[in-house]
Amino acid sequence: MNAQAVQHADHDHHDHGPAKGWMRWLTTTNHKDIGTLYLWFSLLMFFVGGTMALVIRAELFQPGLQLVQPEFFNQMTTMHALVMIFLAVMPAFVGLANWMIPLMIGAPDMALPRMNNWSFWILPFASTMLISTLFVDGGAPAGGWTMYPPLVLQTGAAFPMLIFSVHLLGISSIMGSINIIATIMNLRAPGMTYMKMPLFVWTWFITAYLLIATMPVLAGAVTMLLTDKYFGTSFFNAAGGGDPVMFQHIFWFFGHPEVYILILPAFGIVSQIIPTFARKPLFGYSSMVYATASIAFLSFIVWAHHMFTVGMPVAAEVFFMMATMLIAVPTGVKVFNWVSTMWKGAMTFETPMLFAIGFVVMFSIGGFSGLMLAIAPADFQYHDTYFVVAHFHYVLVPGAVFAIMASVYYWLPKWCGHMYDEKLGQIHFWLSAIFVNVLFFPQHFIGLAGMPRRIPDYAVQFADFNMISSIGAFGFGFSQLMFAYIVIKAVRGGKQATDQVWEGAQGLEWTLSSPPPYHSFSVQPHIK
Amino acid sequence: MKRKHIAGALVAALLSPLSAWADWGMNMPRGVTELSEEIYGLHMAAFWVCVVIGVVVFGAMFYSILKHRKSLGVKPATFHESTTVEIIWTVIPVIILVSLAIPAAQALVKMEDSSNSELTIQVTGHQWKWQYEYPEQGIKFMSVLGSKSREASALGSGIAPGSVEHYLLEVDNPVVVPVGKKVRFLFTSNDVIHSWWVPDLAVKKDAIPGFINDMWVKVEKPGTYRGQCTELCGKDHGFMPINVVAMDDAGFQAWVDEQKAAAAAAADDSNRVWTQDELMAKGETIYKSTCAACHQASGAGIPGAFPALTGSAITTGDLKGHVDIVLHGKAGTAMQAFSSQLSDADIAAVVTYERNALGNSVGDMAQPADIKAMR
Numbered sequence: 014m015n016a017q018a019v020q021h022a023d024h025d026h027h028d029h030g031p032a033k034g035w036m037r038w039l040t041t042t043n044h045k046d047i048g049t050l051y052l053w054f055s056l057l058m059f060f061v062g063g064t065m066a067l068v069i070r071a072e073l074f075q076p077g078l079q080l081v082q083p084e085f086f087n088q089m090t091t092m093h094a095l096v097m098i099f100l101a102v103m104p105a106f107v108g109l110a111n112w113m114i115p116l117m118i119g120a121p122d123m124a125l126p127r128m129n130n131w132s133f134w135i136l137p138f139a140s141t142m143l144i145s146t147l148f149v150d151g152g153a154p155a156g157g158w159t160m161y162p163p164l165v166l167q168t169g170a171a172f173p174m175l176i177f178s179v180h181l182l183g184i185s186s187i188m189g190s191i192n193i194i195a196t197i198m199n200l201r202a203p204g205m206t207y208m209k210m211p212l213f214v215w216t217w218f219i220t221a222y223l224l225i226a227t228m229p230v231l232a233g234a235v236t237m238l239l240t241d242k243y244f245g246t247s248f249f250n251a252a253g254g255g256d257p258v259m260f261q262h263i264f265w266f267f268g269h270p271e272v273y274i275l276i277l278p279a280f281g282i283v284s285q286i287i288p289t290f291a292r293k294p295l296f297g298y299s300s301m302v303y304a305t306a307s308i309a310f311l312s313f314i315v316w317a318h319h320m321f322t323v324g325m326p327v328a329a330e331v332f333f334m335m336a337t338m339l340i341a342v343p344t345g346v347k348v349f350n351w352v353s354t355m356w357k358g359a360m361t362f363e364t365p366m367l368f369a370i371g372f373v374v375m376f377s378i379g380g381f382s383g384l385m386l387a388i389a390p391a392d393f394q395y396h397d398t399y400f401v402v403a404h405f406h407y408v409l410v411p412g413a414v415f416a417i418m419a420s421v422y423y424w425l426p427k428w429c430g431h432m433y434d435e436k437l438g439q440i441h442f443w444l445s446a447i448f449v450n451v452l453f454f455p456q457h458f459i460g461l462a463g464m465p466r467r468i469p470d471y472a473v474q475f476a477d478f479n480m481i482s483s484i485g486a487f488g489f490g491f492s493q494l495m496f497a498y499i500v501i502k503a504v505r506g507g508k509q510a511t512d513q514v515w516e517g518a519q520g521l522e523w524t525l526s527s528p529p530p531y532h533s534f535s536v537q538p539h540i541k
Numbered sequence: 542m543k544r545k546h547i548a549g550a551l552v553a554a555l556l557s558p559l560s561a562w563a564d565w566g567m568n569m570p571r572g573v574t575e576l577s578e579e580i581y582g583l584h585m586a587a588f589w590v591c592v593v594i595g596v597v598v599f600g601a602m603f604y605s606i607l608k609h610r611k612s613l614g615v616k617p618a619t620f621h622e623s624t625t626v627e628i629i630w631t632v633i634p635v636i637i638l639v640s641l642a643i644p645a646a647q648a649l650v651k652m653e654d655s656s657n658s659e660l661t662i663q664v665t666g667h668q669w670k671w672q673y674e675y676p677e678q679g680i681k682f683m684s685v686l687g688s689k690s691r692e693a694s695a696l697g698s699g700i701a702p703g704s705v706e707h708y709l710l711e712v713d714n715p716v717v718v719p720v721g722k723k724v725r726f727l728f729t730s731n732d733v734i735h736s737w738w739v740p741d742l743a744v745k746k747d748a749i750p751g752f753i754n755d756m757w758v759k760v761e762k763p764g765t766y767r768g769q770c771t772e773l774c775g776k777d778h779g780f781m782p783i784n785v786v787a788m789d790d791a792g793f794q795a796w797v798d799e800q801k802a803a804a805a806a807a808a809d810d811s812n813r814v815w816t817q818d819e820l821m822a823k824g825e826t827i828y829k830s831t832c833a834a835c836h837q838a839s840g841a842g843i844p845g846a847f848p849a850l851t852g853s854a855i856t857t858g859d860l861k862g863h864v865d866i867v868l869h870g871k872a873g874t875a876m877q878a879f880s881s882q883l884s885d886a887d888i889a890a891v892v893t894y895e896r897n898a899l900g901n902s903v904g905d906m907a908q909p910a911d912i913k914a915m916r
Contacts, residue, residue, distance in 0.1 A: 076702040076709075078694060084776045084846060151845035157773045163750060164733040164775060167875050169845050251751020257734060258749060292611070294621040322736055322772075323747045324728075324754035327653045331646045338638045342631060349630045352602045357618035359611040370606070374599060381591035388641060390576075390648040391584045393745045394569055397736060397771040462566035463740040465771040468779030470694050472709045473702050474566050 030531060039134070042126035043531060044111045047133050049428075051108025052421075054136060055101050056497065059414075061144065062096035063490050065089045070452075070486035073479050078470050086469035087155035088147065094158035098275065099182045100140050102409070105417045106278040107132075107189045110217045113424065114193060116522035116529065117211045119202025119538045124195035132188035139181035146171035157467065159268070160235065162249040162260050166242050173243075176235045183228040190221035190228075197221075202521070204540030208299065211520055215302050216281030219309045223270045223277070226313075231267040234260060258323050265316035273312045276408060277305060279376075279416030280347060283369045285520075286423050287351050290366035291358030292517035297350040304343035304350075311340050321392045330389050337387035341380070348377055363515070364438030368419030371411055371446050379407030382457065397467075400460025406453045410489075411446070418445075418496060425500065426514045430528040431507035437499050444492035451485030570740050573762045573787075577743035579648050587641060594637075655757040658725035662716060666728070666735030666748035666770070668875060669777035669834060672882065673716045680800045683882060685830055686780045687711035694780060710767040713830075715784035719793040720763050728754040732877055733775060739768035739785055747772055760787040775875065776846075777834050811885035811909040817893070820906055824894025827887050832895075835875060840899030847875065851900040860905055863892055864915050880916060885909035 031037045031046065041047060068089045072080050081089070111129065115122055123129050146153040151169020154160070160175070168175065197218050201210070210218075237248040238260070247253025249260045280301075288295045295301065317325060317333040325333075351373050360366070382404040386395050395401060426432050455478035460466075464475045471479065510527040521538060522529075571581045609615055665672040670685040686694075690709050693700035702708040718724045728737055730748040738745040746756045760766075768783040788796065815823075829838065835847040842849035850856045855863050867888055870878035879888065889907040896903040 077698070077700075078696040080696075082696055082776075082843075083779065084843065087773070087776065087778070149845075155775075161734060161773075164773065167733070167775065251749075256751075258752070291609075292617040293619065296621050297623075297627055298621065300622075300627050322745050323749065324752070327650055330649050330653070334645060334649070335642050338642055341638060342634050345634045346627070346631060348598060352598060352605065353626070354621075355602060355605045355609065357615075357620075358605070358609050359615050359617040360606065360609055361611045362606075370602075373602070377595065377598065381595060384591060385584065385587045388583055388587055388645045390580050390645055390652060391569075391587065393652070394580060394584065394740065394743055396745055397738075458567035461569045463570070463768070465738070465769050465779070467773045468769075470702075470709060470779050472707070476703075478567070 040130070042122075042130050044115050044123045044126070044129065044533070045428075045529070045531070047123075047129050048108045048110075048112030050133050051104045051111060051136075054133075054140075055105035055108060055417075056500075058096055058100035058104070058140065059493070060497075062093050062101050063493065065093040065096065067486060067490050069093065070483040072469055073471070074483040075480060076471055076473050076476050081469070083469045084152065084155055087157075087467070088153040090467050091154050091157055092144070092147070095143060095154075096140075097409075098158065098271075099179075100136070100143070102275050102413050102417070103182075103186065104136060106217075106220075106275075107186075109213075109278065109282070109417070109420055109424075110189075110193050112428065113522060114196055114214055114217060115200070115533050116427075116525065117214050117520060118197065118200060118205055119521045119534045119540070120196060120200035121532050121534050121537075123192050124199055125192045128188050129192050132185045132192065135181050135185040135188075139178045139185065142174050142181070143178040146174050149174070159261075159264060160238065161264075162238060162241065162257050165238060173239065176239045179235050180232055183232045186224050187228050190224040193217055193221040194225075202534070202537040202540055208302070209540060211281075212284035212295065212298070212301055212305075213278070213281035216277040216284075216305050219305050220274050220277045223274050223309055223312065227267040227270040227274075230263060231271075234263040234267065237263075258320070261320050261323060262317065265319045266313070268319065269316040270309070270312040272405075272408075273308060275413050276376075277309065279372065279413045280305060282416045282420040282423075283351065283372050286365050286369040286419055287354050287373075288519070289423075289515050289517045290363065290369075291355050291360050293354060293358035294519075295350070296353035296356075297346070300346055301350055304346045307343040308340060311336060311343070315340065318387060318389075318392070321389050322396050334387055334389040338384065341384050341387075344380055348373060348380075361516075363422075363435060364433070364442055365419045365423035367439060367442040367446075368415045368422065371442065372415045372419065375407055375411030375415070375446075375449070379404055379409075379412055382407065395460065397465055398460035399456045399464045399466055402466045403453050403456035403460060406456070410453065411449050415445070421500065423515075424522075425503055426510035427522060427525075427527050427529065429504045430510055430526075431503045431505075432510050432514075433499050433503035433507065437495065437502075441492060441495045441499060444495070445489060448485045448488035448492055452482055452489050453485070455479075455481045455485075572741045572743050573760055573764065573766065574742055574758055575761070576648070576652055576758075577741065579651075580743045583641075583645055583648060586644075590637060590641065652756070655723075655725045655755045657723065658757055659722040660719065660724045661727060662718070662724060663727045663729070664716075664737055664748060666730040666732070666737070666774070666781075667877060667882065668732050668775050669770070669781040671712075671716075671735075671737070671770075671781060671783060672731075673714075675797075678797050678801070680797065680804065682714050682800070684712045684714045684716065684784070686782060687713060688830075691780070707767065709780065710769070710782050710784075712782055712784045715765065715786045717786045717788060717793060717796045718758070718760055720760055720787045720789055723757055723759045725755055725757045728756070731881075732875070734772050735770050735774045735781070736772035737768070737783060738771045739766050739783055741766040742768075742785065745771060760785075763787050763789060763792075780834075807884055807886070811913070814908055814910070815886070815889065817897075817906050820890045820893040821897065822890075823886070824890035824892075825898070827883065827891040828894050828898075831879070831883070832891065840895070840901075850895055856895045856899075856901050857903055860892070860896075860907060860911075861915065863896065864888065864907060864912060867892060868912070868915060885912040885916075888912045 149170040154168050154171050154175045156165035240246040247255040249255045249257045315337045318337045386392050459475045459478045513523045569584050663674040670683050672683050674681040689705045693705045728746050728748040730750045735748040742758045744756050746754045766785045770781045836842050836850050840850040868880045870876050886909045889909045889912050893906040
């Protein structure tokens with residue numbers, strides 16, 4: 014991108030400063046404040062969901078039941094997934110979009126600031142409702158985050174709370190997406206054509222469309238569950254002429270694009286970071302854009318690969334297998350482009366770059382197991398085993414979560430004006446990278462050897478790898494306390510960051526001061 | 542126990558190459574059918590493709606990380622696109638994928654063709670047990686987790702799982718198939734979705750209420766093959782294993798005759814009058830294998846999830862209402878209809894047991910004939 018920013022030109026106007034006290038956060042319509050709220054909320058939920066994961070791994074440390082009853086174990090697996098997906102990873106990406114998109118396209122704020130406030134403030138209510146199910150009669154939802162009927166209909170008092178919190182989270186996501194699309198379409202600085210937008214903006218643009226297309230589908234599916242349970246309908250009840258498998262089709266029509274909602278912004282982040290630290294422009298910018306769009310399109314025609322075992326016609330199985338394998342092509346293009354960006358660059362390895370490289374390697378490992386899973390006959394062996402657990406955790410933890418951490422280290426000096434502690438950041442990376450592999454790599458083996466997922470106890474031949482995995486889980490979990498410490502330390506003080514922060518950084522966000530003024534670009538820069 | 546495991550895990554992780562890990566089970570089993578071998582082949586082919594691509598891509602990346610760093614004084618290049626290269630690395634993956642997809646599609650077609658089978662077995666999933674029915678032979682039975690595993694798996698049981706043979710992978714009544722014959726399995730469910738999986742047979746198919754799925758196997762080698770339910774189906778999802786015993790023809794025939802004789806004896810049981818003691822003894826066995834998973838061995842239930850039987854309005858109220866709920870279940874809850882799972886004698890016994898044990902002492906009893914009249 015050859016964007017060249019004009020100096021920030023409103024020296025003689027004073028910013029409207031933020032309101033004082035807690036009202037600032039409740040009533041804010043400022044994209045930075047809202048971004049900050051999203052990010053802190055996400056960090057908190059990351060620890061809530063992580064604690065649930067540690068309950069799971071503690072129980073699985075050795076065979077036999079030592080700590081929790083099976084029904085509580087199922088509540089933990091279900092809640093861990095819901096919290097991590099809807100309350101940790103998605104809000105983190107929305108927070109990053111809020112902070113960075115106006116800065117990257119040269120806009121003063123988001124296009125719809127009041128809606129922005131509301132799309133954040135729905136989250137605490139939705140999450141409180143969801144998490145409080147742990148304390149109601151019958152406990153939290155325990156039928157898996159996928160909410161398959163008829164099992165999910167056996168949920169106790171938590172059931173309507175689950176449904177309504179999903180509705181609220183969906184509304185929040187849709188409002189956030191509308192805002193992002195409106196901002197990108199209307200508030201780009203003069204001269205910034207679509208094909209000059211930074212890739213983070215591009216990937217979020219496409220992600221926002223995925224969200225708008227799929228969230229209503231999820232809302233519809235869970236509403237049908239609600240009426241099946243309380244109003245005597247039989248959408249998914251075979252005895253009443255319905256079809257339980259239809260729920261799975263609808264759910265995964267949402268669910269597969271959802272997977273890309275969780276990873277496309279990560280692609281964007283990595284595409285920002287690698288060129289900065291390679292001191293070389295991104296290789297294949299336009300092919301990156303087209304690859305992202307292709308992945309988004311394909312994500313709508315592969316959903317049934319999550320359900321190869323439900324008994325589909327052979328023709329459907331062959332179609333979904335081939336469409337799924339096709340996704341490897343644009344995804345491969347992205348990985349090749351990142352490697353080519355590094356090639357013959359002049360690299361340095363600060364913490365954001367380390368996390369970005371970790372992302373490329375480990376996301377690719379998750380991609381490889383994804384390719385294996387696409388092969389339908391072999392999927393009959395992999396399906397619902399720990400091999401699948403290993404696969405999606407590789408793309409979500411050292412994939413999406415590493416990208417989020419990379420972006421925090423990358424932009425934190427811009428956000429708060431202080432450099433983080435580089436040495437601690439690097440230690441945090443290495444601990445995370447090592448433990449995440451100790452945690453998830455052995456899960457490939459136990460899955461292939463035959464251990465189903467979502468079980469609280471297992472046959473003794475799976476004991477050794479489970480123990481290694483649990484050790485990795487505790488190591489990874491406690492390493493993240495370092496992350497919180499490093500971030501808080503940098504927010505409170507530290508070496509003053511320059512405007513550009515990183516030597517190789519390109520783009521509008523680096524033309525503003527660190528931290529940037531309360532209203533980002535009061536006068537829009539011109540892009541040549 | 543704990544220390545031994547940790548030590549074993551660490552030593553193996555640090556020192557051992559693949560050989561020492563082999564007996565831990567770390568790859569897909571080859572299995573004992575032609576199809577399972579074929580699937581294993583596809584799995585390994587895809588694996589090696591991934592390994593080769595990984596070595597090339599990561600190799601290039603790590604070479605770049607080592608050589609193209611600022612600290613070595615290199616000046617960054619400025620190239621940022623090449624249409625030729627982009628076309629090459631789009632086309633090559635497509636070729637690789639097509640070459641994987643063709644044999645995979647062929648295998649799929651074979652797997653889904655269950656015509657011309659020589660024996661049919663219907664599998665019905667229940668929370669949390671499997672029911673097997675041989676319609677042509679007139680055999681029907683339930684298969685639940687073995688009692689030793691059940692005891693050892695209770696929270697805080699104090700029994701080491703390692704001391705139980707085939708912990709969590711043994712059942713009371715295995716499903717038996719003849720070797721070398723094409724056997725068709727039909728899958729359905731009585732309550733929620735389950736999934737029937739035996740890795741050595743490379744069969745995994747969902748059992749879905751209201752629908753029938755099918756799949757076939759032709760086991761080449763006699764033996765016992767173990768698997769588990771693989772679709773989350775509630776609290777005891779991890780505790781409903783599958784045992785398939787493959788026997789030669791003669792052995793299979795002998796097993797069929799034995800099952801028929803046992804069924805006849807059970808039918809007789811339902812035609813006579815039982816004493817209170819007999820009912821209580823049988824009732825206790827049935828209660829433990831069938832009811833205790835939800836209502837708990839003590840009858841206390843789990844508040845909010847599964848109602849207590851001790852002092853409940855049903856177990857201490859009208860006998861007819863009690864039998865009715867056992868026979869027909871309660872819609873919208875996990876309480877299933879047991880009319881197709883339990884015989885008249887079984888239901889009479891368990892109802893009698895529930896009314897006169899678990900802290901209840903109603904004093905009445907049910908006879909198999911009463912149950913028959915209420916069906």
